[in-house]
Amino acid sequence: MLNFDHAASTPVHPDVIRTISEVTEAHSGNPSSIHRGGQAASRLLERSREVCAAALGVQSAEIVFTSGATESNNLAVKGMLLGRVDGRRHIVTTQIEHASVYESCRQLESFGFEVTYVAPEADGTVRPERILGAVRKDTALVSVIHVNNETGAVQPVEEIGRQLKRRDARVRFHVDGVQGFGRLALGLNAAGIDLYSLSAHKIGGPRGVGLLVVRSGVRLFPLISGGTQESGLRAGTENVPSIVGAAKAFRLAAEGQPERAERMNLLREYAVREVRKHKALTLTEPAHPAPHIVHFTFPGLKSQVILHTLEELGVLVSAQSACSAKTEKPSRVLEAMGRDRAHATSGIRFSLGDGHTQEEIRLLSEALEQAVSRLAPFEGRKR
Structure with a gap:
C-alpha cells in the first residue's frame, strides 16, 4: 500500500x-x-x-x-x-x-x-x-x-x-x-x-x-x-x-529542510503533470504551493468515492484534511475559494513524505489513471 x-x-x-x-x-x-x-x-x-x-x-x-x-x-x-x-x-x-x-x-x-x-x-x-x-x-x-x-x-x-x-x-x-x-x-x-x-x-x-x-x-x-x-x-x-x-x-x-524542499518540489511537479493529463480532474493551483501537497477535484463525484477507489488500487490519499475527512459536507476551504458544490465535495489531496520516490509517483499515476477510467462513467450521477 x-x-x-x-x-x-x-x-x-x-x-x-x-x-x-x-x-x-x-x-x-x-x-x-x-x-x-x-x-x-x-x-x-x-x-x-x-x-x-x-x-x-x-x-x-x-x-x-x-x-x-x-x-x-x-x-x-x-x-x-x-x-x-x-x-x-x-x-x-x-x-x-x-x-x-x-x-x-x-x-x-x-x-x-x-x-x-x-x-x-x-x-x-x-x-x-x-x-x-x-x-x-x-x-x-x-x-x-x-x-x-x-x-x-x-x-x-x-x-x-x-x-x-x-x-x-x-x-x-x-x-x-x-x-x-x-x-x-x-x-x-x-x-x-x-x-x-x-x-x-x-x-x-x-x-x-x-x-x-x-x-x-x-x-x-x-x-x-x-x-x-x-x-x-x-x-x-x-x-x-x-x-x-x-x-x-x-x-x-x-x-533537512532545504534538501527536503528541493526533493519534494521535483516529486510534486511530476505528480502535478500526471494530474493534468486527466480532463475530468481540476487541479488546484495556488500561486505559491507547498512542496509536499497536490490537490485536485473530480467534480460530479464525492471525495469518499474517489478516495476508496484509489485505496482499492493500493494508494492512500486524503479527502479534505484528516480532521474533516469523515464528513461528507462540502469543503469549507474550497467554498471560501469560490468553488461550487460539485468541486467542494470532490477534493482529493496527495501529500508527500521523506521516503517517496519517482517510482512511487509513477505507481500513483497508474492508480490515478485506473481510478479516473473506472469512475468517469459515474461522473455527475447522484451517489
Missing part, C-alpha cells in the same frame, strides 16, 4: 523510535518531583526545550509543550483573548484556517468576542492588505495559517507579520506552522510572529506531542489548570519520552 497522506501523519523516524524507547526504559520519574529520578527527567525535559528552541531560532523559555497543534492553536487563540486586560476583544483570521483555529474563533464569538474572517483569493491565498485592512483599534490577535492543510497554498505570513508590527505592535500575531515547518524556511523573528504552533507527528515525531512558541512578554490565559508545569500555561505531567523524541524530530526536520 502506497501512503500519500503524509500531511495527515508521517511515519515515526527510526531514530525517534529508538530515543523514545530508551528514555521510557531508563527514566520513569515525574519531572516535577524533587528527588533524583524526577530531576533527571526534568533535565531531559529542559534539554528537549533547548533543542526545539534552537531548531526554531527562539529562546528555550519561549517553548511550551502541548499535546499537539490542536491544543497549541486553542491555547494561542483562546488564551490570548481570555488573557487580554486592555479591553481588546477582536480577532482577525481567515476563512481557510485549520478547524482548531476556526472553531476556537467560533467558540469565542459565542462568548461575546468579535471575529473577522478574511476571504481568500480564488487560488486559496489571502492578500496581506485584506488582513491588515481588517485590523481595528480593538484587535487583539491576527491568526493566519502558514500552509493550508487542504490545498497546500502558502500564505504570505512574513509580509503580514512585518506590516502588522509596523502598524500596531500591540496586536499579537499567531501562525499555525504545522504544514510549513521542515518544508519551508520561515524566520519567526523577521516575520514578527508572537505565537507559533507545531505538531510532532507531521515531521516524523510521535503523535500526542506538539509545542507552542510563546514569545517573551506575551501573556496567555491557561486553558488547563491544576499545576505549574510549562510556565503555568499547561498543567499536567509532561510526557518526557515523547517530548524527547519530538525534539529530535523537530531538529531533524529543521536541519
Whole structure:
C-alpha cells in the first residue's frame, strides 16, 4: 500500500523510535518531583526545550509543550483573548484556517468576542492588505495559517507579520506552522510572529506531542489548570519520552529542510503533470504551493468515492484534511475559494513524505489513471 497522506501523519523516524524507547526504559520519574529520578527527567525535559528552541531560532523559555497543534492553536487563540486586560476583544483570521483555529474563533464569538474572517483569493491565498485592512483599534490577535492543510497554498505570513508590527505592535500575531515547518524556511523573528504552533507527528515525531512558541512578554490565559508545569500555561505531567523524541524530530526536520524542499518540489511537479493529463480532474493551483501537497477535484463525484477507489488500487490519499475527512459536507476551504458544490465535495489531496520516490509517483499515476477510467462513467450521477 502506497501512503500519500503524509500531511495527515508521517511515519515515526527510526531514530525517534529508538530515543523514545530508551528514555521510557531508563527514566520513569515525574519531572516535577524533587528527588533524583524526577530531576533527571526534568533535565531531559529542559534539554528537549533547548533543542526545539534552537531548531526554531527562539529562546528555550519561549517553548511550551502541548499535546499537539490542536491544543497549541486553542491555547494561542483562546488564551490570548481570555488573557487580554486592555479591553481588546477582536480577532482577525481567515476563512481557510485549520478547524482548531476556526472553531476556537467560533467558540469565542459565542462568548461575546468579535471575529473577522478574511476571504481568500480564488487560488486559496489571502492578500496581506485584506488582513491588515481588517485590523481595528480593538484587535487583539491576527491568526493566519502558514500552509493550508487542504490545498497546500502558502500564505504570505512574513509580509503580514512585518506590516502588522509596523502598524500596531500591540496586536499579537499567531501562525499555525504545522504544514510549513521542515518544508519551508520561515524566520519567526523577521516575520514578527508572537505565537507559533507545531505538531510532532507531521515531521516524523510521535503523535500526542506538539509545542507552542510563546514569545517573551506575551501573556496567555491557561486553558488547563491544576499545576505549574510549562510556565503555568499547561498543567499536567509532561510526557518526557515523547517530548524527547519530538525534539529530535523537530531538529531533524529543521536541519533537512532545504534538501527536503528541493526533493519534494521535483516529486510534486511530476505528480502535478500526471494530474493534468486527466480532463475530468481540476487541479488546484495556488500561486505559491507547498512542496509536499497536490490537490485536485473530480467534480460530479464525492471525495469518499474517489478516495476508496484509489485505496482499492493500493494508494492512500486524503479527502479534505484528516480532521474533516469523515464528513461528507462540502469543503469549507474550497467554498471560501469560490468553488461550487460539485468541486467542494470532490477534493482529493496527495501529500508527500521523506521516503517517496519517482517510482512511487509513477505507481500513483497508474492508480490515478485506473481510478479516473473506472469512475468517469459515474461522473455527475447522484451517489
